[in-house]
Amino acid sequence: MITETQHTSIKYLKILYVLRQLLTDGTITQAEYNKAKKYYKKLTGADLAIAD
Numbered sequence: 001m002i003t004e005t006q007h008t009s010i011k012y013l014k015i016l017y018v019l020r021q022l023l024t025d026g027t028i029t030q031a032e033y034n035k036a037k038k039y040y041k042k043l044t045g046a047d048l049a050i051a052d
Helices: 004-025 030-044
Strands: none
Touching: 004 030
């Protein structure tokens, strides 16, 4: 059974995937990526530590 914590972590990982694509394409800067990553981690309540 998937718990609510796992759902928030999965949502956060999906958001990070999109942010990483935007960073790779040059649409956003590294500073914007870091800010968005921090914002969405707080917004989703994910408890993951992502090493970049």
